[in-house]
Amino acid sequence: MRNRVFNPIGTVALVTGASSGLGAGYARELAQRGADLVLTARRQERLEGLAVELAEKYGTVSTVIPLDLAAPGGVAELVNDLHSRDITIGTLVNNAGFATSGDLVDADPARLAEEVSLNVAALTALTRALLPDLLHTSRAQPASAALVNLASTAAFQPVPGMAVYGATKAYVLSFTEALWYETRASGLKVTAICPGAVDTEFFEVAGRRPDSRRALLTVAEVMRTTFAALDRASTPPHAVSGLRNTVLAGVAGRLPHRAVVNAVGRMNRSGPTA
Ligand SMILES: NC(=O)c1ccc[n+]([C@@H]2O[C@H](COP(=O)([O-])OP(=O)(O)OC[C@H]3O[C@@H](n4cnc5c(N)ncnc54)[C@H](OP(=O)(O)O)[C@@H]3O)[C@@H](O)[C@H]2O)c1
Numbered sequence: 001m002r003n004r005v006f007n008p009i010g011t012v013a014l015v016t017g018a019s020s021g022l023g024a025g026y027a028r029e030l031a032q033r034g035a036d037l038v039l040t041a042r043r044q045e046r047l048e049g050l051a052v053e054l055a056e057k058y059g060t061v062s063t064v065i066p067l068d069l070a071a072p073g074g075v076a077e078l079v080n081d082l083h084s085r086d087i088t089i090g091t092l093v094n095n096a097g098f099a100t101s102g103d104l105v106d107a108d109p110a111r112l113a114e115e116v117s118l119n120v121a122a123l124t125a126l127t128r129a130l131l132p133d134l135l136h137t138s139r140a141q142p143a144s145a146a147l148v149n150l151a152s153t154a155a156f157q158p159v160p161g162m163a164v165y166g167a168t169k170a171y172v173l174s175f176t177e178a179l180w181y182e183t184r185a186s187g188l189k190v191t192a193i194c195p196g197a198v199d200t201e202f203f204e205v206a207g208r209r210p211d212s213r214r215a216l217l218t219v220a221e222v223m224r225t226t227f228a229a230l231d232r233a234s235t236p237p238h239a240v241s242g243l244r245n246t247v248l249a250g251v252a253g254r255l256p257h258r259a260v261v262n263a264v265g266r267m268n269r270s271g272p273t274a
Contacts, residue, residue, distance in 0.1 A: 006189060006230035008144050009034030011137055014082075014089045014130070016069060016122075017096030019046035021200025022150065025219040026093045028053075029227060031060040038087060040065045040078060041096060063087065069096055070118035075125040082130075089130045090137035090145040094123040094172075097150055099165035101208035103269075112164050119168035123149060124175065131183075138188040146189040146230055149176040151238065153196045153245045157252045160265035162206070169194075173238060180237040189235040195222045196245035211267075217242050 013030040017023035019041035027037055031054040039047045044066035051062035065081050068074050082089065097119045100107055127147065138145035152165075155173035159166030176192035183190055199216040203209055210216055225241035240246040252260050 004033070004231055005143055005233060006146060006227065007033065008091050008146070011090030011141065011144050012036045012038060012087055013091035013093065014038040014040065015093040015095055016126070017041050018050060019043040021202060022195075022198065022219055022222055023093070023095040024050055025223050026095060026148070026226070027062075029223050030091065030093075031058045031062075034058075035091060036060055037062040038065060038082065038089065039063070040067060040069070042066060042068050069122040069126075070114045075122050075129065078126070079129045088137065089133045090141075091148070092127065092130050092134060092146075093148045093150075094126060095148075095150045096122070097168070099154075099162050099202065099206040101162055101206045103161065104163050107164070115164050116168060119165070120171050123172060127175075127179070131179075134188055135183065135186050138186050142187050143189070145187075146191075146235075147176070147179065147183075148226060148230075149192045151176065151192040151194045153194050153240065153249055155192070155194055156249045157260045157264055159268055160261065161268040165206075177237040180235075189230050190237070191226075191229050191235050192238040193222065193226050193229070193241065194238055194245070194249065195225070195241040196248075198222055198241075214244075217245075 008030060013035040015023050015027045018027045018039040027039055027050055031037055037060055039050060039062050041047060047064040047066060051064050054060035054062055065078060067077055098115060100111055100115055134145050134147055149172050151172040152169040154166040155169040173192045176190060180190040195217055197210045197216050199218055222241045225239050229235050229239040240249050
């Protein structure tokens, strides 16, 4: 087993979107490393089921806060709830997010607004609200605190057929890398995680099927990428999950931009949709 540098034992980690997929994976991994958890998403029973599982397996104390982070006042409600319970967050995993498949002209405007609200506005507001806690924890207990933001390989180039999603993830990558720099002297571990397609409920929610020609990443693989990044003495500003995705992300930045947009558009819009 590789050397564990990131050690959140005795701290509290907040995972958004913990009711499914990658979020549940982050909660399990953080609990296994000794953190207590705040679990949030809209589906309360799922969160409570996960809390019971983590208590049984690891003795984790979980606080379940079910709410809609995309709704007006959602982030403020979460932050007020944390304050009223006197919970200081040491690790924040901004994981909740979703995509909308199809051309913009056909999309439901209300759904697009919700997507930007969750993927961009809530992530930004929650990070701003909790960053002082993260920095405080990182100073008090070195290598115990982290900010993990879920970007995507969609962050590296425009994504015709999921235009808003690609743009929100480009924002997450840019925002996180800037914070990586701003906080570099604090010891806080800051990174944007960029998976390619992962086997979760993501595609069902987006209204499309994943490309059947390519194997999906597993949640476990994305956890390995994330915690390998956190276990580095110097955590990188972003980490891509999957070798093929790492190569493609690197290539996208070197090819003529028009060719990249054309290629992604052909691939994405001719792909099978549900
Ligand atoms: N799967 C992929 O292929 C892939 C690839 C790259 C990046 N990502 C990113 O990874 C993150 C996790 O996605 P996933 O693959 O695990 O998808 P998922 O299984 O669909 O999980 C999404 C999570 O977000 C929560 N969520 C959605 N809307 C919410 C809202 N309004 N308020 C609060 N929570 C909300 C969902 O919980 P509730 O429905 O219970 O609220 C769920 O727990 C996302 O940011 C996604 O963009 C995924």
